[in-house]
Amino acid sequence: MNRIWTLVSTEARIELRERYALSGILLYVLSASFIVFSIWRQLPPKEWGLTFWVIFLFCSLMAVLKTFGKESEGRYFYYYTLYHPLELFIAKALYNMVLLLFIFLMLWFVLSIMAGNQIIRVDWFMITGLMACTGLSFLLTLITSIAIKTQQNASLTSVMALPLMIPLLINLLRLTAYSLGTTPDDNPWNEFMMLSGIISLVVGLSMWLFPYLWRS
Amino acid sequence: MKDNTSIKFFGLALWKWFSMLILIYVFIAGWLIPLNPGIIKVAPESIKAGESVVLEVTGYNSSFVSDTAQVRAWLRLTGDTVIKAQHVQVWDNRRLTASFYIPSVFPMRQEAYPLTLILDHDTDGTSVLPNAVFATPAENQNPAEMALWFSDKVEHVHVKSGIQFPFRNILSETIRNTYFHVPMWFTMILLFAVSAWFSLQYYRNGQIVYDQKSVALIRVGILFGILGLVTGMLWAKNTWNAYWSWDVKQNMSAIALLIYAALMVMRSSVEDQMQKARLTAGYNIFAFALLIPLLFIIPRMTDSLHPGNGGNPALGGEDLDNTMRMVFYPAVIGFILLGLWISQLVYRTEKLK
Amino acid sequence: MKIRKLDKSYHIYGRFVQMKNLKAVLVAVLLIVVQLAHAEGAVSSDFISSIGKIYVVAGVCLVILITLFFYMYQLDRKISRIEKRYKND
Missing domain, CATH: 2.60.40.10 (Immunoglobulins)
Known part of the structure; x- marks a missing residue:
């Protein structure tokens, strides 16, 4: 656990030192939501939720894409001898999760300035966001680790990850509809259980498969 | 996929003859049995x-x-x-x-x-x-x-004797497509499932044979998926009035095809044989596990134009009567066996290379 | 010289006539095609839904059979290619 924490904090320190990475994501979120908002002009609750998750999806792809990219070959080798692949994976996924949470909050903030905060049940939206970040970060980290082994990793990551994200996205939209109050359904637990089932599937499978895929 | 151990008849495994016979029966019965008035x-x-x-x-x-x-x-x-x-x-x-x-x-x-x-x-x-x-x-x-x-009641009604398929209002004769369109999806899902199982075998043993088998199955699975999509679109155009109506099942199956197409793209961009096999196995297992909620759980939770309760992935009891069952189940079995046969041929070709 | 010139002009005229003919033929063909397309559109929509939409079933079966046979054909060619290579070796 301690070792994982060291890895996460190293990762974060490197990221913070290179300012442009974080500010790049921030700019991406800003410009994406600006473009979408300038097309829509006004966002009714339902569209607000849709827009939110679409922008979030692409931002998260952007952010996670360079997880394994920025390291040189030498550092891989160093990591490989020093840490168990599972530790490495959990550290990367946790770091990405924090990153996605940051994007989530930022996007929420930006969209509520631009289009007003349509969320009625804030607590549920926070839970939805937390779940989305967990699921997406594990999924994307695994897919990037596969894509990094191929020749064109950037385009392949999105090609491989986008269809796999859809089962997650569908359930996220359902839960979001509850926190937006656009559904007559008054019981979110069904969707919650479904979503947590899928997320635990993603987390479990990716933790099982990563050490196998990482060998080379 | 084990050809050398199966019982042969005229040099061809028995189950292949079986699949041919079943499919001939399905095509004849599916076309010739008349519709109810x-x-x-x-x-x-x-x-x-x-x-x-x-x-x-x-x-x-x-x-x-x-x-x-x-x-x-x-x-x-x-x-x-x-x-x-x-x-x-x-x-x-x-x-x-x-x-x-x-x-x-x-x-x-x-x-x-x-x-x-x-x-x-x-x-x-x-x-x-x-x-x-x-x-x-x-x-x-x-x-x-x-x-x-x-003052009146519907009573003393007659039942037409003999073997017929039921007459459904908008469907009419296209009810026969049940025997040709639906088995495509069953075959696709089964081929993907078997391929995921072979990937699991590869994960365990690391023998390249399993990788070749699972890829052959994926190839043919994609073929059957595309067939299901195209035939479904043709059918939908003439009954729901649109090629694509953003129905849950249509979307889910299109996504399934996207996932496996991505797998094939990924495979083609890796050069090292072992690396390729390992990445394929990993992604295949991961993808199939995520496909289960996509194909079996989510369609049940939303409304669908497709038959079955609330978009139930299987056909409900009401949608098939006994006559249709007599053709539908053999059709599913026949097409699945045909799919396995074709993928075996693909695998043997790949092995020869 | 004069004759030649006339000949030439005649030739050119002939070509012009030919061109004109060609254009006429083209227009006629186009008209026929357009009309046929119209007629076919009218026929086919009727045709597809005639006899209880049985032709939809025919289309579905044809799509399946043609695709599967085409796939088998390609597979066969692939195998032949491999056989050839074996023979060469």
Whole structure:
């Protein structure tokens, strides 16, 4: 656990030192939501939720894409001898999760300035966001680790990850509809259980498969 | 996939002969068994309550002439509230006119009343057209006419003997597509499942044979998926009036195809053989596990145009009658065996390279 | 010289006539095609839904059979290619 924490904090320190990475994501979120908002002009609750998750999806792809990219070959080798692949994976996924949470909050903030905060049940939206970040970060980290082994990793990551994200996205939209109050359904637990089932599937499978895929 | 251990007949494994025989049976039975008689069209579509109307009925596969006096017709509002036709005139085997008096009052209050037409006939049995006509309320309502709704009952109906497929209103003959379109999806899902199992074997043993097997299965699975998509679009155009209606099942199956297409793209961009096999196995297991909620759970939770309760991935009991089962289940088995056969050929070709 | 010139002009005229003919033929063909397309559109929509939409079933079966046979054909060619290579080796 301690070792994982060291890895996460190293990762974060490197990221913070290179300012442009974080500010790049921030700019991406800003410009994406600006473009979408300038097309829509006004966002009714339902569209607000849709827009939110679409922008979030692409931002998260952007952010996670360079997880394994920025390291040189030498550092891989160093990591490989020093840490168990599972530790490495959990550290990367946790770091990405924090990153996605940051994007989530930022996007929420930006969209509520631009289009007003349509969320009625804030607590549920926070839970939805937390779940989305967990699921997406594990999924994307695994897919990037596969894509990094191929020749064109950037385009392949999105090609491989986008269809796999859809089962997650569908359930996220359902839960979001509850926190937006656009559904007559008054019981979110069904969707919650479904979503947590899928997320635990993603987390479990990716933790099982990563050490196998990482060998080379 | 184990060819050398299976029982052979004329140099070909028995199950391959079996699949051929089944498919020949499916094509013959699926095409030649006739459809039950039914009603295609009723004119006019909207009528006024409190008046006498004459409905022109067009039948399908019907033989009204055979027993002219025995043709009976009812308009049903709900359950037992029906009115019987005063007079039925048969013109030819496919056309008849039935005259009704629609009571000016209804047991419930609505803006329009959909009425179901029921025909009963000695040789044809019973045929039903739901929402055949819409009745608009009368201006002068006579409460005494309420009794007319309850004076008659649909009884002593006949059942046509012999083997037929049921007649469904919009589907009519395209109900036969059940034996050709639906098995494509069953085959696709089964091939993907077997391929995921072989990937798991590769994960355990690391023998390149398993990788080749799973990739052959994925290739043929994608082929069957595309077939299912294209045939489904053709069918949908002629029954739902659009090639693509953003139905849950359509979307989910398209996504499944996208996932596996991505896998093939990924495979082609890795050069090292072992690396390729390992990445394929990992992604395949991951993808199939995520496909399970996509194909089996999410469609159950949303409404769908497809048959089955609330977009149930399987066909419900109501959608298949016993005659259809006799063709549908063999069709599924036959196409699955054919899919396995083709993927075995693909695998053997790959192995030769 | 004069004759030649005339000849030439005649030739050119002939070509012009030919061109004109060609254009006429083209227009005629186009008209026929357009009309046929119209007629076919009218026929095919009727045709597809005739006899209880049985041609939809025919289309579905044809799509399945043609695709599967085409796939088998390609597979066969692939195998032949491999066989050839074996023979060469």
